[in-house]
Amino acid sequence: MMIRHSLTVATLTLGLVASALAAPSLEVAEQAPGSTVTVEAVSLAEDAFLVVHASDGEGNIVAPASIGHVAVDAGDHDTVAVPLAREVAAAEPDSPGARIYAEQCAACHRPNGEGVSGAFPPHRGHVGALYAAEGDEIDGRDYLARVLLHGLTGPIVVDGERYDGNMPAWGEALGEAQIAEVLNYLLTEIDAAPEAFRPYTAEEVEALRDPALSGRDVHRLRQGLEGIGAATPDAAAASDAAPVEAAASLAREAAFPAPAYVAVQHGNAVQALPGGQAWTDVPGAHYDALSPDGTRLLVSGFKSGDVYLLDTRSGERLATLPVGEVAQGVKISPDGRLGLAMAQKQGVVAVIDLAAGELIERLNVGAGPHNAVFSADGERAYVTLQGGGAIAVIDMATLAKVDEIPTPGLETPHNLDLSADGRRLWIRDFVGQAAVLDLERRALVETFAVGNGHGGIDVLPGGRYVATGAIADSVVTVIDAQALEVAATVEVGTGPHGVRASQDGRYLYATLTADDAIAVIDTETMTVVRRELVAGAFPFWIAVPGNP
Numbered sequence: 370m371m372i373r374h375s376l377t378v379a380t381l382t383l384g385l386v387a388s389a390l391a392a393p394s395l396e397v398a399e400q401a402p403g404s405t406v407t408v409e410a411v412s413l414a415e416d417a418f419l420v421v422h423a424s425d426g427e428g429n430i431v432a433p434a435s436i437g438h439v440a441v442d443a444g445d446h447d448t449v450a451v452p453l454a455r456e457v458a459a460a461e462p463d464s465p466g467a468r469i470y471a472e473q474c475a476a477c478h479r480p481n482g483e484g485v486s487g488a489f490p491p492h493r494g495h496v497g498a499l500y501a502a503e504g505d506e507i508d509g510r511d512y513l514a515r516v517l518l519h520g521l522t523g524p525i526v527v528d529g530e531r532y533d534g535n536m537p538a539w540g541e542a543l544g545e546a547q548i549a550e551v552l553n554y555l556l557t558e559i560d561a562a563p564e565a566f567r568p569y570t571a572e573e574v575e576a577l578r579d580p581a582l583s584g585r586d587v588h589r590l591r592q593g594l595e596g597i598g599a600a601t602p603d604a605a606a607a608s609d610a611a612p613v614e615a616a617a618s619l620a621r622e623a624a625f626p627a628p629a630y631v632a633v634q635h636g637n638a639v640q641a642l643p644g645g646q647a648w649t650d651v652p653g654a655h656y657d658a659l660s661p662d663g664t665r666l667l668v669s670g671f672k673s674g675d676v677y678l679l680d681t682r683s684g685e686r687l688a689t690l691p692v693g694e695v696a697q698g699v700k701i702s703p704d705g706r707l708g709l710a711m712a713q714k715q716g717v718v719a720v721i722d723l724a725a726g727e728l729i730e731r732l733n734v735g736a737g738p739h740n741a742v743f744s745a746d747g748e749r750a751y752v753t754l755q756g757g758g759a760i761a762v763i764d765m766a767t768l769a770k771v772d773e774i775p776t777p778g779l780e781t782p783h784n785l786d787l788s789a790d791g792r793r794l795w796i797r798d799f800v801g802q803a804a805v806l807d808l809e810r811r812a813l814v815e816t817f818a819v820g821n822g823h824g825g826i827d828v829l830p831g832g833r834y835v836a837t838g839a840i841a842d843s844v845v846t847v848i849d850a851q852a853l854e855v856a857a858t859v860e861v862g863t864g865p866h867g868v869r870a871s872q873d874g875r876y877l878y879a880t881l882t883a884d885d886a887i888a889v890i891d892t893e894t895m896t897v898v899r900r901e902l903v904a905g906a907f908p909f910w911i912a913v914p915g916n917p
Contacts, residue, residue: 411446466554469547472714473539476755476781476799477822477841482559488534488801488821489841490527497560498596505593512594513555514569514577515587517548522584522863522883523604525591531602534821534841535864535883538907540578541635541653542672546571584863584883619898624876624889629869630666630681630912631880631887632657636905639668639679642887647904648684651677656698656740659912660705665723666912667708669696676710676719678726688726692719698740698784701917702765703747711738711752718752718761720768730768734761740784743917744791751794753782760785760794760806774811779804786828786835788850795850797826797837803848805835815853819846825867830874830916834892838865838879845879845888847895857895861888867908872915880908887911 439451471480477489484491502509520538524531539548549569556562585604592598625643632654633640633647639654640647655671659681666679674696678688693712700709701723708721712731718738720730737756743749743765752761754773758780762772776782781799788795793814794806803826804816820839827836834856835848845865847857864882870892871878877890885906889899 408449408451409447411441411449413441413443413446464550464554465547466550466552467558469543469551470554470559473543474551482555484527485800486530487532490525490530490532492555492559494560495527496555497562499594500556500566501563502594502597504590504595504598507590507593509594509597511577512587512590513552514548514574515579515582515590517543517552518574518578519582519587520584520883521587521591523588523591524602525588526600526602533843535584535843537840537864537882538584538635541907544571545574545578548574619889619891621899621901624899624901626871626873627914628663628681629878629914630657630659631903631908632668632867632910632912633903633905633907634671634882634909635907636903638905639666639684640903640905640908641681642901645904646684648679650686651679654909655696656910657912658699658701658708658917659914660701660723661703661917662705663914665701665705667699667701667710667721667723669699669710671695671697674712676708676721678708678721678723690719690721690726690728692728693717697738698753700741700743700750702743702750703745703917707765709741709750709752711740713737713739713755716756718750718763732763732768732770734763734770735759735773739782742785742787742794744787745789751785751787753785753796755781755783755799758782760796774806774808776804776806776813778813778816781823783823784825786826788828789832795826795828795835797824799823801839801841803835803837803846805850805853817846817848817855819855820844820858820865824865825869825910827868827870827877827916829870829877829892830872833874836868836870836877838868840864840866840882845877845890847877847892859890859895859897861890861897862886862900867910869911869913869916871913878911878913880911882907882909 441449478484478492482492499509518540521536524533549571552569588604592601621643629642631640634655637652638647638649639651651668653670653672655669657668659666664681666681668677674694676690676692676696677686692710693715695714697711697713708723710719718732718734719728722729734752735754735757737754739753739755741750741752750763754761758776760774761770764771779798782796783799784797786795797803801821803819805814807814819837820842822839822841824838824840835850837846843863845859845861849856861879862881862884865879866882867880869878877892879888887901888897891898
């Protein structure tokens with residue numbers, strides 16, 4: 370196997386990259402730590418380091434840490450031998466694991482695995498130690514696989530810094546082979562694996578899958594790891610202000626005065642509330658959107674890449690429409706004629722004729738379309754470009770992209786909603802920020818620090834408040850839309866993602882992905898007045914009549 374590496378030179382005195390060699394890459398056969406890479410014809414104007422990094426075929430560095438380095442004196446050298454500090458060929462830069470990490474992990478944990486202080490723990494310098502840890506019930510190797518399969522809910526400490534959050538389970542979104550690939554990438558390219566490392570296999574990951582295991586169980590397993598567990602706080606102390614479990618002072622029928630529809634992703638179902646009936650056989654139910662007359666529900670299938678059209682009167686599936694490798698947000702136009710579905714990996718918005726149950730157009734809109742919102746008259750649709758740091762604008766009469774508005778400072782626009790007057794877009798990003806965009810000025814007016822991770826965002830009917838969830842946290846943040854300041858931070862439970870208010874704006878619903886429940890917030894008191902358990906795991910989104 371041959372792996373390409375780029376070579377860069379860093380000055381010895383400043384420790385900064387100063388220049389690249391004229392020939393920035395070469396092919397090196399698979400080698401182990403302790404062997405060397407020989408570089409020919411090195412000419413340096415001053416003392417420097419010669420550093421070897423993994424790169425793609427064009428010499429672009431793709432690995433965050435060097436494979437090896439050596440100090441070199443100024444002058445001309447026929448050859449320089451660079452000792453390797455770690456395995457060269459355990460994972461290729463363009464491996465499936467690298468692609469999965471870039472698509473699913475890097476937004477929070479950063480492309481080089483360094484994490485975000487206080488919000489998302491680092492992988493770099495940490496996962497290798499986890500892998501090597503022995504444990505009471507399981508060892509570090511099995512623990513890492515279970516984190517990806519089942520999530521991690523509870524506080525942890527890494528390098529002396531505490532992280533209070535919730536990592537969602539990826540066991541339903543990724544296959545066993547994909548999980549094995551990303552684990553191998555983590556332990557060979559992001560961090561240094563112990564010498565005894567052996568690559569994960571799909572069969573091993575499948576054997577570790579346990580439907581009864583939750584993110585809280587995985588946190589408990591972490592506490593049993595030698596050298597790790599002692600520094601892991603007890604989950605019961607994660608949030609002293611957590612909502613009371615008995616938060617059920619409000620009757621179910623009062624909490625849900627009109628039918629609401631919950632997409633239960635790991636349950637492959639949609640559940641209607643307050644009745645409680647669940648419509649199964651909706652694979653990977655992810656986002657959902659309700660038609661203006663309440664008779665049609667559009668649901669994206671995260672893992673399947675399909676979009677499903679359901680009849681809310683019977684639960685019958687009227688159509689199954691393949692839109693792309695992964696289906697993300699869906700939306701229905703104000704007149705109920707058209708639906709939009711985001712095919713994020715393909716950079717496409719699929720347009721659906723709801724009456725015919727047919728896909729009629731695929732619009733190329735830019736990098737990473739994630740969700741959409743219509744103007745009140747239905748003439749335009751605004752689409753978050755999570756991979757492009759911008760908002761795409763679609764003319765619905767011509768079904769064409771007509772504009773793209775950058776969101777500088779908000780690199781990963783994720784979900785969005787529109788003010789009632791149509792002048793401002795409220796945008797939630799992937800990593801703990803919300804912002805308001807003035808459409809006329811084409812500028813962000815204000816940015817807010819909210820809960821960790823990504824989440825939904827809703828302009829509550831009446832326009833006074835804007836609410837957003839936080840899947841890696843336990844709070845819903847409520848913003849005063851006029852004063853442009855945070856009005857309340859409400860502890861609701863673990864992993865709130867989807868947020869939508871009742872048509873009159875009195876009650877705010879938040880899907881608790883790790884608690885398998887819906888939190889109901891009274892917007893007059895900003896307190897949780899009911900927690901409604903759902904039939905299945907990982908409720909992700911909620912559709913509410915009168916508040917698309």
